[in-house]
Amino acid sequence: MRSLLVIIALGFSMAIMISVPAGIVANQETTQNLNAYYNKAVSQMEQQLTLITCTNSSSSTSSSSGGSFPGGGSIIGFARLGGQTIYMNESIVMAAISKISGVDAIAPKIEVGEGWTTKTLTSRFNGITFTFNASSYTVEGVPLNSSLIDNYSILPTNITAGRNLQQGDTGVVVLSQNNTHYFGGVGVGGEVKINETNFKVVGVHAEAGSLLFMGGQGSDVGTLYMNITNAQAATGHTGEISELDVYAKNSSTTLVNAIANDISTDFPTFHVTTELDQLQRTEDIYNSTVAADNISQMQTVAFQEIIVSILATCLIVLFVMMYTVRERTREIGTLKAIGFSNWNVMSQFILEGILLSLAAGIVGIGIGIVAAPTLSGLLLPLSSPFARNTSGSGGTGFGVGGAGYVVRGTPSATALVGNATPVLGPELMLLALAGAIVLGALGSLYPAWRASRTRPAEAMRYE
Amino acid sequence: MSEVILKTEGLSKTFVMGKRKISALSGLNLQVNKGEFIAIMGPSGSGKTTLLNVLGCLDKPTSGKAILDNVDVAKLPENKLCEIRRNKIGFIFQTFNLLPYLNAIENVELPMETTKKSNSERKKRAHELLELVGLSGREEHRPQRLSAGEQQRVAIARALANDPAIVLADEPTGNLDTKNKFEIVRLLGKLNIDQGTTIIMVTHDGQIATHTERVLLLNDGKITKERQGILLTKKKLMCPYCGGKIHPSDERCPSCKKRL
Numbered sequence: 001m002r003s004l005l006v007i008i009a010l011g012f013s014m015a016i017m018i019s020v021p022a023g024i025v026a027n028q029e030t031t032q033n034l035n036a037y038y039n040k041a042v043s044q045m046e047q048q049l050t051l052i053t054c055t056n057s058s059s060s061t062s063s064s065s066g067g068s069f070p071g072g073g074s075i076i077g078f079a080r081l082g083g084q085t086i087y088m089n090e091s092i093v094m095a096a097i098s099k100i101s102g103v104d105a106i107a108p109k110i111e112v113g114e115g116w117t118t119k120t121l122t123s124r125f126n127g128i129t130f131t132f133n134a135s136s137y138t139v140e141g142v143p144l145n146s147s148l149i150d151n152y153s154i155l156p157t158n159i160t161a162g163r164n165l166q167q168g169d170t171g172v173v174v175l176s177q178n179n180t181h182y183f184g185g186v187g188v189g190g191e192v193k194i195n196e197t198n199f200k201v202v203g204v205h206a207e208a209g210s211l212l213f214m215g216g217q218g219s220d221v222g223t224l225y226m227n228i229t230n231a232q233a234a235t236g237h238t239g240e241i242s243e244l245d246v247y248a249k250n251s252s253t254t255l256v257n258a259i260a261n262d263i264s265t266d267f268p269t270f271h272v273t274t275e276l277d278q279l280q281r282t283e284d285i286y287n288s289t290v291a292a293d294n295i296s297q298m299q300t301v302a303f304q305e306i307i308v309s310i311l312a313t314c315l316i317v318l319f320v321m322m323y324t325v326r327e328r329t330r331e332i333g334t335l336k337a338i339g340f341s342n343w344n345v346m347s348q349f350i351l352e353g354i355l356l357s358l359a360a361g362i363v364g365i366g367i368g369i370v371a372a373p374t375l376s377g378l379l380l381p382l383s384s385p386f387a388r389n390t391s392g393s394g395g396t397g398f399g400v401g402g403a404g405y406v407v408r409g410t411p412s413a414t415a416l417v418g419n420a421t422p423v424l425g426p427e428l429m430l431l432a433l434a435g436a437i438v439l440g441a442l443g444s445l446y447p448a449w450r451a452s453r454t455r456p457a458e459a460m461r462y463e
Numbered sequence: 464m465s466e467v468i469l470k471t472e473g474l475s476k477t478f479v480m481g482k483r484k485i486s487a488l489s490g491l492n493l494q495v496n497k498g499e500f501i502a503i504m505g506p507s508g509s510g511k512t513t514l515l516n517v518l519g520c521l522d523k524p525t526s527g528k529a530i531l532d533n534v535d536v537a538k539l540p541e542n543k544l545c546e547i548r549r550n551k552i553g554f555i556f557q558t559f560n561l562l563p564y565l566n567a568i569e570n571v572e573l574p575m576e577t578t579k580k581s582n583s584e585r586k587k588r589a590h591e592l593l594e595l596v597g598l599s600g601r602e603e604h605r606p607q608r609l610s611a612g613e614q615q616r617v618a619i620a621r622a623l624a625n626d627p628a629i630v631l632a633d634e635p636t637g638n639l640d641t642k643n644k645f646e647i648v649r650l651l652g653k654l655n656i657d658q659g660t661t662i663i664m665v666t667h668d669g670q671i672a673t674h675t676e677r678v679l680l681l682n683d684g685k686i687t688k689e690r691q692g693i694l695l696t697k698k699k700l701m702c703p704y705c706g707g708k709i710h711p712s713d714e715r716c717p718s719c720k721k722r723l
Binding site: 335 | 516519521541542545548549550552554558560562573574576577621622624625
């Protein structure tokens with residue numbers, strides 16, 4: 001009964017010893033899965049479609065550079081945090097880009113900040129007060145063309161009420177959850193007024209952040225989707241665009257880069273990113289921040305925990321064997337009286353220590369099989385590299401989903417690849433048994449030595 | 464003249480208890496011939512157990528010689544002593560000292576664990592010994608399922624495992640009821656007659672001591688008296704009471720019916 005309790009206690013210690021590495025292994029597996037997923041996504045993309053996004057947002061120091069693009073479309077820019085958005089003539093840009101070979105489809109878009117209010121901010125350092133304009137919501141005009149809607153991801157993805165936009169929609173909007181309050185809590189079927197134009201609300205979507213923006217952009221300034229023509233008219237940018245998605249079909253990375261290069265040459269002010277760039281950047285950020293930090297931190301914690309559980313195992317074996325040796329003094333005396341040498345006695349007790357911890361090792365493996373995920377979850381607070389993610393909308397997870405396109409706000413990568421569950425593989429089990437043997441021998445070394453030193457004449461008198 | 468198996472010369476053992484010195488053995492001289500069955504009696508504190516411990520190489524004498532099978536064990540280092548204990552001495556204890564988690568035959572095999580005997584040899588020998596002590600068929604029983612007398616029989620079988628030159632029994636009947644006491648001492652007598660085993664038995668029970676060949680009285684670490692036991696008369700096949708003819712296995716004299 002007592003030895004059973006000891007074995008169970010030891011078993012727990014050993015279960016911890018093996019569950020922690022199991023957690024680490026699972027983590028590495030998750031990372032690998034993620035990388036594999038990424039690679040798969042890239043190869044799929046190369047085979048199917050490639051998105052090239054062009055936004056025309058110049059840096060804050062080059063507000064005049066907008067004038068240099070060919071065709072000299074009208075430029076209306078206004079301040080945005082960190083830069084200016086430059087609006088270009090839609091037909092000129094479309095005509096120029098559609099001529100580039102390899103381009104399959106173009107989705108012109110317009111993004112305009114609206115609901116401007118003046119905000120003041122007092123510096124905490126020198127007391128100087130800044131006054132600046134800030135927009136309350138963003139109007140996003142997208143082309144409601146069925147071939148674009150069907151084949152590419154241009155509409156909001158997470159509709160929470162009503163319906164999404166569809167071909168031929170005019171005078172209607174899909175509101176963001178984030179800006180319903182700005183329009184007085186309006187819902188589906190209600191109306192919103194943008195500048196002087198009224199629009200009917202047909203749906204509400206939930207904003208999802210992306211890792212690239214850490215959820216910042218969409219968190220309080222929601223995006224309102226509507227027909228591009230409506231958006232141009234309502235915002236006073238008739239015939240103008242601020243952004244366009246260019247799709248290349250059946251194209252290789254080389255071709256995508258060539259197209260991106262052509263666009264950059266034609267429109268030097270465009271900020272051109274390919275989907276591959278985004279994926280790459282996403283992965284870089286993942287590797288450099290989330291994963292590297294977590295994994296190294298986790299490995300430190302794991303290392304400490306493994307050391308502690310090794311010490312605990314050794315100490316338990318030590319104390320139990322000390323107790324056993326003391327309790328069995330007479331037996332040791334008897335063994336010596338019938339001709340056991342010091343070494344015979346010592347090896348006998350070391351063997352017992354090994355058997356004890358081996359039994360505990362088997363119990364530990366049993367516990368580990370059942371409870372490794374729980375244990376490693378408890379012991380490794382950052383067991384998942386995505387522990388900070390609340391997967392799904394609003395999370396900071398990055399999307400590598402969809403049929404090979406970057407779709408902002410898709411469920412996080414964790415949801416897509418899944419976190420690997422800590423599982424005790426055969427290697428870990430063997431390692432646990434080997435560890436049990438070593439620790440059992442180590443822990444019983446001193447008690448066994450004490451046993452071997454027992455003087456038989458005195459041991460016989462011991463009660 | 465029979466062969467001397469054990470001889471002590473001026474054997475002394477002094478224990479130091481704080482500042483006091485206690486002399487347990489003081490110049491003890493003893494000679495035991497091969498095939499003898501000797502009882503050592505004496506009041507408590509007379510040095511019986513100390514003598515047995517020194518003879519059994521469990522303790523070292525302070526001075527004097529203890530020559531066992533032509534080797535002076537008083538001067539041997541510990542690693543040699545353990546070989547002597549293994550090969551030349553068989554121990555029987557008052558409390559049997561069987562290992563509770565081993566069954567009868569495993570307990571008997573235990574002293575052979577540290578020898579070069581093969582597994583099958585050990586098994587065979589252990590079976591023979593258990594048969595010799597009358598425990599055939601009880602091989603698989605653990606000590607807790609055996610009676611006290613049976614446990615001591617297993618212990619006797621264990622003591623004989625390595626064919627010792629001498630068997631040392633420390634109060635072997637001390638924990639037994641009257642019936643079992645006599646059974647055990649007769650078993651020892653039978654082994655002595657049939658197998659020629661040399662036995663030194665420490666006891667404080669006079670009746671038990673009488674069942675040996677020679678009874679030595681120990682007092683203050685010295686042998687002070689010596690008398691004959693019944694076993695000697697059995698060996699001479701003569702009843703000590705009526706002088707009639709007896710057989711060694713007889714419990715009572717066939718002529719005068721007195722208990723032997």
